Amino acid sequence: MRTETPPTVRLEDYRPSDHLIDRVELDVRLDPHDTRVSATLALRPNPAGRAGAPLVLDGDDLTLLGLELDGQALAPDTFRADASSLTLHAVPQRPFTLRIETRLDPTANTRLMGLYRSSGVYSTQCEADGFRRITYFLDRPDVLSVYTTRIEADRAAAPVLLGNGNPVEAGAVAGTDRHYAVWHDPLPKPAYLFALVGGRLDRVAKGFTTMEGRAVEIAVYVEPGKRDRAAYALDAVERSMAWDERAFGRAYDLDVFNVVAVSDFNMGAMENKGLNIFNDKFVLASPDTATDTDYAAIEAIIAHEYFHNWSGNRVTCRDWFQLCLKEGLTVFRDQEFSSDMRSRAVHRIAEVRNLRARQFPEDAGPLAHPVRPKQYAEINNFYTATVYEKGAEIVRMLRTLIGETAFRAGMDRYFADNDGTAATVEDFLKAFEAVTGRDLARFAEWYERPGTPRVAVFGSYDAAAKTYRLAFRQTRPGAGADAPPLVIPIRLGLVGTDGPLIDAASGRVEDGVFVLDAAEDTLTFENVAAEPVPSLFRGFSAPVRVESALDAAARLTLLRHDPDSFNRWEAAQRVALGLMTAQVRGDAPEEAGADDFVGALGAFLDGEALRDPAFAAQILALPSEGDVADEIGTEIDPDAIASARRDLRRRLGAGLRARLLTLREELAEPAGTPFSPDASAAGRRALRNAALDLIAAADAETGTALAQAQIAAATNMTDRLAGLAALALLPGEAREAALAAFAERYADEPLVLDKWFAIQAMIPEDGTVARIRRLQGHPAFAMTNPNRVRSLVGSFSLANPTQFNRADGAGYALLAETVLALDGTNPQVAARLMTAFGPWRRLEPGRRAQAESALRRIVATQGLSRDVADIGTRSLA
Ligand code: 0A1
Ligand code: ZN
Numbered sequence: 001m002r003t004e005t006p007p008t009v010r011l012e013d014y015r016p017s018d019h020l021i022d023r024v025e026l027d028v029r030l031d032p033h034d035t036r037v038s039a040t041l042a043l044r045p046n047p048a049g050r051a052g053a054p055l056v057l058d059g060d061d062l063t064l065l066g067l068e069l070d071g072q073a074l075a076p077d078t079f080r081a082d083a084s085s086l087t088l089h090a091v092p093q094r095p096f097t098l099r100i101e102t103r104l105d106p107t108a109n110t111r112l113m114g115l116y117r118s119s120g121v122y123s124t125q126c127e128a129d130g131f132r133r134i135t136y137f138l139d140r141p142d143v144l145s146v147y148t149t150r151i152e153a154d155r156a157a158a159p160v161l162l163g164n165g166n167p168v169e170a171g172a173v174a175g176t177d178r179h180y181a182v183w184h185d186p187l188p189k190p191a192y193l194f195a196l197v198g199g200r201l202d203r204v205a206k207g208f209t210t211m212e213g214r215a216v217e218i219a220v221y222v223e224p225g226k227r228d229r230a231a232y233a234l235d236a237v238e239r240s241m242a243w244d245e246r247a248f249g250r251a252y253d254l255d256v257f258n259v260v261a262v263s264d265f266n267m268g269a270m271e272n273k274g275l276n277i278f279n280d281k282f283v284l285a286s287p288d289t290a291t292d293t294d295y296a297a298i299e300a301i302i303a304h305e306y307f308h309n310w311s312g313n314r315v316t317c318r319d320w321f322q323l324c325l326k327e328g329l330t331v332f333r334d335q336e337f338s339s340d341m342r343s344r345a346v347h348r349i350a351e352v353r354n355l356r357a358r359q360f361p362e363d364a365g366p367l368a369h370p371v372r373p374k375q376y377a378e379i380n381n382f383y384t385a386t387v388y389e390k391g392a393e394i395v396r397m398l399r400t401l402i403g404e405t406a407f408r409a410g411m412d413r414y415f416a417d418n419d420g421t422a423a424t425v426e427d428f429l430k431a432f433e434a435v436t437g438r439d440l441a442r443f444a445e446w447y448e449r450p451g452t453p454r455v456a457v458f459g460s461y462d463a464a465a466k467t468y469r470l471a472f473r474q475t476r477p478g479a480g481a482d483a484p485p486l487v488i489p490i491r492l493g494l495v496g497t498d499g500p501l502i503d504a505a506s507g508r509v510e511d512g513v514f515v516l517d518a519a520e521d522t523l524t525f526e527n528v529a530a531e532p533v534p535s536l537f538r539g540f541s542a543p544v545r546v547e548s549a550l551d552a553a554a555r556l557t558l559l560r561h562d563p564d565s566f567n568r569w570e571a572a573q574r575v576a577l578g579l580m581t582a583q584v585r586g587d588a589p590e591e592a593g594a595d596d597f598v599g600a601l602g603a604f605l606d607g608e609a610l611r612d613p614a615f616a617a618q619i620l621a622l623p624s625e626g627d628v629a630d631e632i633g634t635e636i637d638p639d640a641i642a643s644a645r646r647d648l649r650r651r652l653g654a655g656l657r658a659r660l661l662t663l664r665e666e667l668a669e670p671a672g673t674p675f676s677p678d679a680s681a682a683g684r685r686a687l688r689n690a691a692l693d694l695i696a697a698a699d700a701e702t703g704t705a706l707a708q709a710q711i712a713a714a715t716n717m718t719d720r721l722a723g724l725a726a727l728a729l730l731p732g733e734a735r736e737a738a739l740a741a742f743a744e745r746y747a748d749e750p751l752v753l754d755k756w757f758a759i760q761a762m763i764p765e766d767g768t769v770a771r772i773r774r775l776q777g778h779p780a781f782a783m784t785n786p787n788r789v790r791s792l793v794g795s796f797s798l799a800n801p802t803q804f805n806r807a808d809g810a811g812y813a814l815l816a817e818t819v820l821a822l823d824g825t826n827p828q829v830a831a832r833l834m835t836a837f838g839p840w841r842r843l844e845p846g847r848r849a850q851a852e853s854a855l856r857r858i859v860a861t862q863g864l865s866r867d868v869a870d871i872g873t874r875s876l877a
Contacts, residue, residue: 010375011321017138018049019091021145026135028115030122030153030198035104035115036065039135041145044095055088057100057136058129060114064136066101086136102135109133110784110825118264118784119223121199122158123277127270128320128379131191141317142422144188151196152180158198160221164189164273166255185273187253188420190316195272197260202227204234208241210251216241221260222284229284232295232677233259236302243303243337248411250310259283259302263750266786266828267383269301271308278305281751281787287675289752291718292682299341304334310415318422320379324371324447325425327383328391335392342679345565346614352540352566355393357626359385359543360452364630365838366875368450368478372425378870380828386450393543394446400489400513400541401443402436409435442517443487451478453486455516456547461531468494468504468528473520474544488516491541491564494525494532497554499561504528513541533557538564552578552593556600559619569618572601576622576648577631583644584632594648598655605659610666614683620690622648625801635844638801642764646697653698660691664706667691675716682718689722696726703727704734711738721755728759753780754791761796768803769810772796783822786829793818797836804836805843809850812837816854819868820861827865834858834871852876 023042029035045051064081067074069091080087086100109116114133115124124130132139149163154177161170165185172179183196204227205219218237220230237259244250254274261283269278282301285294311333312326339347362368362385369382371391376382399407414423414431425447429440458471472490476483491513494502504525508514514523525532533554537546558571575597582593601619609616623631628641653660667688675681692710696703707726714720724742727735739760746752761772775781775792782788797804797815804811815836822830840851858864859872 008375008377009320009379011319011372012374014319014321016048017046017140017143018053019043019055019138020046021138021143022095024145024147026147026149028134028149028151028196030106030151030158032107032117032157033105035106037100037102037104037115037135039100039102039137041098041100041137042095043091043098045093052093055091055098057086058132058139059084059086059136060129060133062133062136063103064100065103066099068099070096071099081136100136104134111828112264112266112786112826113828115196116264119262120157121197121201121262122153123197123199123260123262124195124272125266125270125277126194126272127192129192131194134194137191139191141190141192141319144190144316144420144422146186146188147194148182148184149194149196150180150182151198152178153198155179158200160197160199160201160203162195162197162221162258162260162275164193164195164275166274185254187273187314189273189313190422193271193273193313193316195270195275195277197221197262197275197277200224201260202230204230206234206238208238208252210241211245212251214252214255216252216255216257218257219259220283221258222280223261223263226261226284229286229289230261232285233261233278233283233298233302236299237306239299239341240303240306240337243340244307244310244333247336247340248310248333248408250307250415252309253314257306259305263787264785266826269305271305271312273309273313276305278302279787281754284751285677287677287716289717289746289749290677291716291721291755292677292685294717295677295682296338296342300334300338303337304330307333307337314420315415315418316422318424320376320382321372321374322424323379323382324387324391324394325423325428327388328371328393329395329428331388331392332395335396343612343614343683345569346612346618346679346683348539348566349569349615349618351389353624355385355389355543356630357624359389360545360630361626361839362386362835363390363450363452363478364633364842366841366877367835367838367871370448370450372447376870377873378831378866380867381831381870390543397446397489397542398432398440398443400491401487401515402432402438403511406432406436442484445484445486449476449479449483451476453477453479453488453542453544454547455488455490455537455542455544457534457536458549459534461528463531466526466528468525468532468534470523470525470534471520472516472522474516475519485517485519488542488544490514490516490536491538493535493538493562493564494528495535495558495561495563496530496532497557502528502530502532504532512538535562535564535567537567537570538562539566540570550574552596556596559600559604565615569615572597572604572619573623573627575600577628580623580628580641580644580648581631583647584628584637584640594651595655598652601652602656602659605656605663609663609687612683613667613687614679617683617686617690620652620687620694622652629801629839629842634842636839636842636847637844638805638847639807642802649694649697651698653694653696657695657698660695664688664691664695669715685716685718685722689719689726692722692726696730700730704730704732708734708738717752717755721759724756725759728763731765747780750780750785751787754787757781757788757791758795758799761792762800764800764802766803766806768796768800769806769814772814784825786826789818789822789829789833794833794836797833805847805851807846807850809847809854812851812854816858819858823861823865823868824863827867830865831867831871834868834875837875840875 021041025040027038106115106117113130151161161181163183168182168184170181201221208216220234222230259276261278261280263280265279311329410432454475456473460469506525552575555571555575562568625641629636667684707723711723727738819830819834
């Protein structure tokens, strides 16, 4: 375990590499404990670098066995090698080759970075800086090389050998039980996109012909015996390929595209060139083991990794500060894909829920950073909601500002101008400037500073003049006093209180979009016959917090009449938030307000529930406790929030009971209906289960009976798990019996047991901390598997606000212990878990003190990893 004061890396210090590596030939002889890597690098001085500079290659935890320059072994006094670098004091000022031999122990690699062997499979993870754990290298994204990889292994242990690019040859190693495969990737890439896999794996495959006429073999590799669970992922790859051709004109560029599912993986998945490696949770699906949410996530992540082939691989990042260049853009692309595959309106709601749940709190807490950070101590801690999700919102705003046609032209230009290079955010914006003739310098400010902007809007109607005025003011908390105003696209319209849309004109609204680019501005609509309700930020056109003085009645008008579905949902959420925050703050009880809300939802359900069940399910799902906390902002008391939310659910459940029960009947699938994971079937299940949640909130007895019946009759995991989740909130024997039965049924299904761990970790009761400690000893739990840890401890700390934030600090202690226990083996996952402490400063004083002392305990521990030390220091700063 290394402890270092992490050197800070700064964007302003960027300079090109002094050397380049044109070609890499790797020979990897796999062995569980004694893997040998021979790397032959074709190096040359970089004309853009410093002439005569020493060659300093990165390394991490490496053992050097041999080193030759142009075929000659190097004298010991000409280089210096240690575990973390290899320096050649003087190298030729011409092209030369370096051959480096290193030894690795993949079984001992519990960090899951570099080459590791787990559950019997060899695989790699090189982003952001894992390649240096395989061989010494210029491990930076602006050094692009053409790779040829020979992989050798015991044939029985690893019959499947996969590399980047196209397969070249394969065969037996004469006189041994070993075999080999050679792969060649013709497209230059940075080391972080390198991958190899070796293991016993089953395969499903299908052919695809690209729009350029290339025949591609798409294959998905999974654990033996799970072939039938790979079909959905395979289909999602094919749909992604076809969509990227249609939507962005991007075709695939190799003869094979391989996806491999592994069970021990730090993140969701990885876009290695031609060889995407996935956390198996985002590949494996069957009706009995995966929920509708799982199917949607698989589709989205398969698409995300595939889309990286252009946004990330063909055009990569100059340095890690430009991470949003590939991640924000690729999230935007996968969101568009999912919107086209499913309901656009419902998907937008899901995107915004996710942004508010993860990115808004991050941006309001101690770990806030710009979408393009200016410095970092540990880059692996910057794969954040801000870089990914806020990064995607910036791309979406750009499209809103310039329009779809110009956006597509700008994307074409970006790919054409930067293909085969390592680019920057400036290069991206330049492409759009080139096709539109616009200056995007002010828009670029979105990348530069942290903090969620606020836009306050005041509307006033002049009945005599028949004009309606909207006054806007933007502020930027967290961005610094000198922060210039942002360019904020506001999609808006006016809605009449009795229904019809008001068709009023304002010259400054173009295609429904007003651009606020000053600190303050006003907009006047002419010929407005009656006082309207403004519908602002339609489709969530900018990632801001909106402050408007609209009362509940006006919001319920939007729920009824707004042609923008997102804002209908938003209106219902705002009313619910208003009711809950009023209760938490002890404001005058809004009996009448709650009744109006129940009435409005009832009318909505009568009119529309069956027409669009997926949308109706979103309308019924109240803002989370986290949303309420985010709205309240300071001195947070999670118990008060939970009780306000429970009360509102109870009210809705009681007030809508008859309708919800009928809906459940109407939405039930006729017996024998074959399972379909598509959006419409999933939407029906979602609404049926949202109804169950509310009914159970108001009436435990009916809820228990319905949930038990649903579990007994379930033909798919969505319904079974929703039944179990409803029971989990109702203490008693029925719950424990259902949990036990579930564990027994899925005893051999780790990914399903993850759901079981998570449901228990989220029980909002005093016994939960003790329950989690018991479950940490369950035979299916393993600290070495990131999915298990995230299911049990991650769900607890992120999705159980009352118990994680227990006033006695027992929740914080549990997280701190887990972070420390994990730090020695997998610092990356430990650091990520620890980010749950993020909102600690916004808690009420008692909990704040408890959280702070848990954080300080972690930080004071000797021998912390750089990953955890970095999160700890920044959290306390
Ligand atoms: N580029 C991947 C995310 C990823 C990042 C880091 C990893 O290991 C530390 C693994 C995956 C993506 O965006 O999907
Ligand atoms: Zn990505």
